[in-house]
Amino acid sequence: MAAQVDHEDRRRQIAEALLRIADTQGLQSASMRAVAAEAGVSLRLVQYYFTTKEGLLLDALARLGAQLQARMEQWIGAAGSPGSPSTPRGIVTAVLSCILPTDPESRRITRTYAAYYTLVLSDPEVLAKHGTAQPDLLEGFLAKQIRAAQQSGAIDPRKDPEMTAAGLLAMVNGLGSSVLGGQRTGEAALVILAHHLDELFGAR
Amino acid sequence: MAAQVDHEDRRRQIAEALLRIADTQGLQSASMRAVAAEAGVSLRLVQYYFTTKEGLLLDALARLGAQLQARMEQWIGAAGSPGSPSTPRGIVTAVLSCILPTDPESRRITRTYAAYYTLVLSDPEVLAKHGTAQPDLLEGFLAKQIRAAQQSGAIDPRKDPEMTAAGLLAMVNGLGSSVLGGQRTGEAALVILAHHLDELFGAR
DNA sequence: CATGCCGTGATACACATGTATCATGCGAAT
DNA sequence: ATTCGCATGATACATGTGTATCACGGCATG
Known part of the structure; x- marks a missing residue:
């Protein structure tokens, strides 16, 4: 009923x-x-x-995670809509740049995640499953895309996919932090990311 | 008296x-x-x-910054002690890897900085001078080292020094966050960093 | 109609926090 | 020796916090 x-x-x-x-x-x-x-x-x-308050915090965090995931899927989808059908480069670019706090939506998500970050540090066990699962999955996904790009010849095959993916993700995280801290504008961060992606994929 | x-x-x-x-x-x-x-x-x-409490927080933050700076200078000094006298690559490696939370000391510093991070986000104006000055200086310093490495032929001269420095620093920040979040061990982060540094400098 | 349960409001309680106030001791300078 | 100012202790105060309790209305079911 x-x-x-x-x-x-x-x-x-x-x-x-x-x-x-x-x-x-x-x-x-x-x-x-x-x-x-x-x-x-x-x-x-x-x-x-x-x-309890903890229940509220956890539920809200879950919703935030869902929002981020929805946003990422949307960006991945949009990456292959007008031109070619979802090249690995497009997917990687979409995933990474959609995390960066450029538009209001991503600023909101990133800031809120940052607000939770400190909480996770002081209460490690409570949010164990939520916190670690997501980033690891993302990293694996990126590594898979990179490996695909290597097989299609877009990326130097001597690079290690896992390390490259981890490095890129960490870099985007760090760039996001600097944007939130006011050290850099969102567009500047995007430029830096694009620069490194250009370097990774052979484009010049 | x-x-x-x-x-x-x-x-x-x-x-x-x-x-x-x-x-x-x-x-x-x-x-x-x-x-x-x-x-x-x-x-x-x-x-x-x-x-006031704010005074205490600010003073402690200043001391933390001094501790980090002292640690960095020490690591930079140690980078050139046994072998060659402070090659740019050694300096860059020292600076970046000393930020990573590997030993207890750096774990402490990084964790404490992270604790302050949230505070800065909700109170942007109070810590304006402390927060933004340090990272920008570091970034400039790294860029200078990279440029020097380019002139000595150790790094591809087509790379943009500022962007490379910013990317590296952001990556180290992100790696540090992942270590603190328990997603990765400090050694793993160091391996990733070393991998990227090996890629940047021509070593293979 | 009666009854019981779900949704909701008002309020209480115990506690922690930042800050202020009062008081006291103790060394030094006049 | 007295007086003054610095260093420190004990305690109070106002406020905000998470949580618990009591009470009441309305809707469905018997």
Whole structure:
């Protein structure tokens, strides 16, 4: 039987309020009361749907992960739409540059992830499955694309795919951090990434 | 006249207690009382030497920066001691690999910096001068070393020094984050870095 | 109609936190 | 020797926090 109100909708509404606060003011400002106010509901409601704060944090993090994944799939799809059908280079470029905080959406996602980062460091065991699974998968995916590019002759076959993928991903992460820290603009980071991708693939 | 007690000593003692807590439990656990307890002094003393908490945080951050810089200079010096006198490649390798969280000391520094990172994101203006100056200087320094290596023929002269330096630094940052997040061991990160440095300089 | 349960509001509670205040001791300068 | 100022201790205060409790309304089912 359908409940009187849509629970999932409520949960989403509250969790996204949490993410909004984490983005704009950091996670330490995301108190239960602040989340309730941001979501336009009472404190009791937040308690009702997510019994504890940890539950709320975890649920919101899961949603954030889903958002990032959706965004990546969208960018990968868009990479092969107008021209050639999804060359490895296009896919790698899409994945990496969609992580970089250039547009408002990616800025939001990156900032919010950064807000969670500190939390993970002080509470390593709680978020074990969420934190490590995603990056490793991404790294493997990139390595596969690189290997494909090597077989089609686009990349020097002497390069190690795993190491190259890991290096690229780490670089994008670091570039993202520098953008968030205000040291560099998002466009500048994108230029640096493009430069290195140009160097990796034989284009000149 | 010399004060009854050495103020600088006390300040250092308290600030390092703050850094110790930030390293092990994160900055959000570094309350004034916790810092006082860790330093073995009364809460009043912490208030006395650093009137406000913000003052304490800033002072501790400055000390952390000094520690990192000292460590880097030491590693740069050690890079040219046994063999050749400080080749650019040695310097670049030393600088980058000394940032990576491999030994306990660098783990401590990196973790503590990470703890401050979130703070900078939510309070961008307070730490404006401290946050942006250091990385930019480092990047320029690395670019200079790369340019020198190009002139001595060790690096492909067609590479852009600034972009290469920025990319390397970002990569090391990202690698450090992955190590702290438990995704990778410090040695693994070092291997990846070495691999990319081998690729940059012509060695094979 | 009665009953019981789900959704929701108001409020309480215990605690931690940053900061301020009051007080005291102790060395030094007049 | 007295007085003044620095260093330090004990404690108070206002506020924000996560969580728990009590109470009430409405809808479905008997």
